[in-house]
Amino acid sequence: MAPSATQPDVLPGIQLSTKPVDAMAAMAHRGKALPGIPKFASSAKKRQWQLEHMAGAFRVFAREGYAEGISGHISVRDPEFEDRFWINPLGVHFGMLKASDMICVNLDGDVVDGNMAGSINAAGFQIHSAVHRSRKDVHAICHTHSVHGRAWSAFAKPLDMIxxxxxxxxxxxxxxxDYGGIANESSEGERIAESLGDGKAAILMNHGLLTVGETVDEAAFLFCLMERSCKIQLLTDRVELEKNIVSDEEAAYNFKMASTPETLFTEFQPHYQYEDYLCNGNFKK
Structure with a gap:
């Protein structure tokens, strides 16, 4: 995942202090640092918090227009049982999901907790179980068939640092x-996990986007950002002018300062809080 926010290398023309850099503290000028990822006294309390934030992320995705039929899923690893994860039920619109709707399955595909009456997307299970199995540091995964993500995925190219x-x-x-059709077979999920490697996101050719994080908030913010980045890439590529690419040094600095699990969690909180405000916390039930 992301490196810790230690002092980055000095960039040309930039004077930096020799003191360690706290990415969270650097967000606020002469103010109190924003709170980061909370700690919990029990697995039960953390589980409920995760499910509430998972449902909130779905509501955000619904307003962003990421829903497409029965496709798309978010999963969150259970805080107590490493071999289990929570995922959304099949056939329920993102904008209707609540914390109590989520289904808990183990890595073998058995439903073990949560909404026992629901079923889950078979392709979703193959993708999410493969990533959770291969990446112990990943606690949340987001994948939907968003419009601009699908459009950019047709080129099978990474995003430019523009x-x-x-x-x-x-x-x-x-x-x-290596698109292999709908991921109903475990081998397709395993190949997607292998392609993701130790990264934060993957562009799935002819398919869509996938992002991961230590929290569902991190993964959800990265998904929203990647979808918008695909849109910006498509817009800029239409213009027959030379693009200015951010240098490797500056891109590395930006990544180190703004792409830690804590900062990405914090980046999502305005979206989550606005959704909470709009529906009066309905998704937390």
Whole structure:
């Protein structure tokens, strides 16, 4: 995952202190640092918090227009049982999902907790179980068939570092270009996980986008950012002018300062809080 926010290398023309850099503290000028990922006294409390944030992320995705039929899924690893994860039920619109709707399955595909009456997307299970199995550091995964993600995926190319925000994916996203149809077989999920490697995101050719994180908030923010980055890439590629690419040094600096699990969690909180405000916390039930 992302490196810790230690002092980055000095860039040309930039004077930096020799003191360690706290990425979270650096967000606020002369103010109190924003709170980061909370700690919990029990697995039960953390589980409920994760499910609430998972449902909130789905509501955000619904407003962003990422829903497409029965496709798309978010999963969160259970805080107590490493071999289990929670995922959304099949056939329920993102904008209707609540914390109590989520289904808990183990890595063998058995439903073990949560909404026992629901079923899950078979392709979704293959993708998410493969990534959870291969990446112990990943606690949340987002995948949908968003419009601009699908459009850019047709080119099977990584994103160019053409602005500050896309640098959050600098040398941390891959392209899966071995499209094998709907991922109903475990082998397709395993190949996607292998393509992701130790990165934060993958562009799945002819398919869509996939992002991961230590929290569902991190993975969800990265998904929203990657979808918008695909849109920006498509827009800029239409113009017959030379693009200015962020240098490797500057991109690495941006990545180190803004792409830690704590900062990416914090980046998602305004989206989550706005959704909470709009529906009066309905998704937390």
């Amino acid at each position: 602005n500050q925000d896309v640098c959050y994916f600098y040398k941390a996203h891959s392209v899966y270009s």
